[in-house]
Amino acid sequence: MSNAIRRLDSDRMFVSTIERFEKYEFSDDRHSVRIILTTGKAATLEAEASHYVVVCDGEFQVSLKNATHHLSEGCFGSFPGVTQIKGEGRAFVLSSLGYRSPLLAGGPAEEQGRLRYVDGCTTSLLLPPPVRGEPCLNFMHLPRNVSQTMHTHPSLRAGIILSGNGQCKTKKGVLGFHPGTTFFIPPYLPHSFQSNDETLRIAIFHPDSDSGPTHTNHTMLNRTFVGGKSAQFITKLHTTDGAQQ
Numbered sequence: 001m002s003n004a005i006r007r008l009d010s011d012r013m014f015v016s017t018i019e020r021f022e023k024y025e026f027s028d029d030r031h032s033v034r035i036i037l038t039t040g041k042a043a044t045l046e047a048e049a050s051h052y053v054v055v056c057d058g059e060f061q062v063s064l065k066n067a068t069h070h071l072s073e074g075c076f077g078s079f080p081g082v083t084q085i086k087g088e089g090r091a092f093v094l095s096s097l098g099y100r101s102p103l104l105a106g107g108p109a110e111e112q113g114r115l116r117y118v119d120g121c122t123t124s125l126l127l128p129p130p131v132r133g134e135p136c137l138n139f140m141h142l143p144r145n146v147s148q149t150m151h152t153h154p155s156l157r158a159g160i161i162l163s164g165n166g167q168c169k170t171k172k173g174v175l176g177f178h179p180g181t182t183f184f185i186p187p188y189l190p191h192s193f194q195s196n197d198e199t200l201r202i203a204i205f206h207p208d209s210d211s212g213p214t215h216t217n218h219t220m221l222n223r224t225f226v227g228g229k230s231a232q233f234i235t236k237l238h239t240t241d242g243a244q245q
Contacts, residue, residue, distance in 0.1 A: 004023065005023040005024065005025050005034070006022070006023065006024050006025075007024070007025055007026070008024050008025065008026040008035075008184050008186070009186070010026075010028065010186045010187075011186065011189070012170070012172055012186070012189070013168065013170050013172075013175060013183065013184065013185050013186070013189060013191060014183065014184040015168070015175045015176070015177075015181055015182065015183045015184075016037060016181070016182050016183075017178070017180050017181050017182070018037045018038070018039060018056065018090040018091075018092070018160075018180045018182060019039070020037075020039060021036070021037065021038050021039065021041050021043070022036070022037045023035070023036055024036075024037075024184065026156060026184065026186070027097075028156075028187065030155065030207075030208070031096075031155060031156060031207040031208070032096075032097040032098065033094055033095060033096055033097060033156065033158065033205075033207065034046075034049070034094070034095040034097060035092070035093065035094050035095075035158060035182070035184065036092075036093040036094075036095070037090075037091075037092060037093075037182055038085065038090070038091050038093065039088075039089070039090055040058065040060065040086060040087045040088045040089060040091075041086065042084065042085070042086035043084070043085055043086070043093075044082065044083070044084050045079070045082065045083040045084070045085065045093065045095060046082070046095065046097075047081050047082045048097065048098060049080075049081075049095040049096060049097045049098065049099065050078055050079065050080045050081075050095070050096050050099050050100055050101035050135070051078070051079045051080075051083050051085075051093055051094070051095045051096075052076070052077075052078050052093070052094045052095075052096065052101075052127070052135070052137055052205050053071060053076060053077050053078075053079065053085065053091060053092070053093050054075075054076045054091065054092045054093075054137070054159070054160050054162075054203040055071045055072060055073055055074065055075050055076070055087075055089060055090075055091045055107075056073070056089065056090040056091065056092065056160055056161075056162060056179060056180045057073045057089045057090055057179070057180070058072075058073065058087060058088045058089010058090060058091075059071070059072045059073075059087050059088060059089060060072075060085055060086065060087030060088075060089065060091050061084075061085070061086055061087055062077060062079055062083060062084070062085050062105075063083065063084045063085075064079055064080075064081060064082060064083045064084070064103070065081075069105045071087075071091075071105065071107070072107075072108070073089070073108060074107050074108030074109045074162055075105070075106065075107030075108050075109075076105070076106060076107050076109070076126055076127065076137060076203060077103075077104055077105030077106065077127075078101040078102065078103065078104050078105075078127050078137070079101075079103055080100045080101050080102070080103060081100070090180050092159070092160040092182050092203070094158055094205045096135050096205075096207060099134070099135060100245065101127075101130070101134075101135065102130055102244075104127055106126065106127070107126070109124070109126060109139045109162060109201065109203065110124065110139070111141070111201070112141045113139055113140060113141045117140065118148065118149065118151075119146055119147070119148045119149055120142075120143050120146050121140055121141060121142050121143070121146065121148065121193075122140070122141045123138055123139060123140045123141070124138065124139040125137075125138055125139075126138060126139050126203065128212060129209040129212040130212075130213075131212065131213060131214060131215070132209060132210065132211060132212040132213060132214050133208060133209055133210070133212075134208070134209060134212075135205065135206060135207050135208065135209070136205075136206050136209050136212075137203065137204070137205055137206075138203070138204045138205075138206060139201070139202070139203055139204070140193075140200075140201075140202045140204060141199060141200070141201055141202075142164070142166065142193060142194075142195040142199060142200040142202075143195065143199055144195055144196070144197055144198060144199055145195060145196065145197065146193075146194065146195045146200075147169075147192060147194045148192045148193045148194065149192065150169070150190050150191065150192045151190065151191070151192070152187075152188045152189060152190050152191070153185065153187065153188070153206075154187055154188065155187050155206065155207050155208050156184065156185065156186055156187055156207055157183075157184075157185040157204055157205070157206065158182070158183065158184045158185070158204070158205050159182070159183060159202055159203050159204035159205055160180070160181070160182045160183075160202070160203050161177045161178060161179055161180065161181040161182075161183075161200065161201070161202055162179065162201040162202060162203055163179050163198075163199075163200075163201045164177070164178075164179070164195060164198040164199050164200035164201055165177060165178045165179075165195075165196055165197075165198050165200070166193065166194050166195040166196050166198070166200045167193075167194050167196075168183065168191055168192065168193050168194065169191065169192040169194060170189065170190065170191050170192075171190055177193075177200065215238075215239075215243065216232065216235075216238065217232060221238075
């Protein structure tokens with residue numbers, strides 16, 4: 001197993017099909033991430049990070065704090081701190097450096113997304129941000145023969161093709177997609193995901209978010225009523241400290 005880490009460019013999209021153990025990293029003035037592509041050989045993930053795991057195929061065991069979580073095809077999870085991963089198959093691991101997520105696992109991802117997106121695509125929030133602004137893991141479904149409008153994102157995107165075939169068009173060329181293809185898109189890079197005669201199903205990590213709960217706007221608070229008034233608007237009742245970090 002090589003410990004060499006390849007730094008990803010900030011001006012071009014990167015794709016790689018999982019064929020062996022590989023490490024990559026990217027950082028800018030807002031986010032630092034490390035990406036591992038693995039075919040199952042045992043690896044230990046660092047303490048000062050949270051690790052987002054997506055299994056393309058096979059089965060993996062993810063262990064931390066004396067508990068082991070079994071992830072099979074299409075399953076996913078977030079694991080904070082020192083974590084061991086091993087198994088057989090292909091998995092994508094993104095470590096969000098300096099961030100501590102809750103421990104969550106789920107899946108497999110559904111066939112289509114629950115939310116309407118753009119250009120006929122749908123999306124789902126697989127692992128939501130605990131608090132608005134924090135990282136999340138998303139799912140996207142492209143029907144057959146879709147060509148997205150060329151667009152950008154204000155922060156990096158990275159993920160894996162779960163099923164289907166297609167490509168991503170950028171100003172520097174067209175990059176092929178098939179199951180097990182992983183990708184990294186730097187901030188503000190124009191791109192367009194495109195499907196051909198098969199649907200595309202994709203898991204995508206976002207390092208930030210602009211929707212989700214906040215300490216003063218969340219379901220538990222908003223749907224608590226005192227004297228017929230939502231506690232959201234009774235600020236003297238609000239807890240001011242003590243939340244999990």
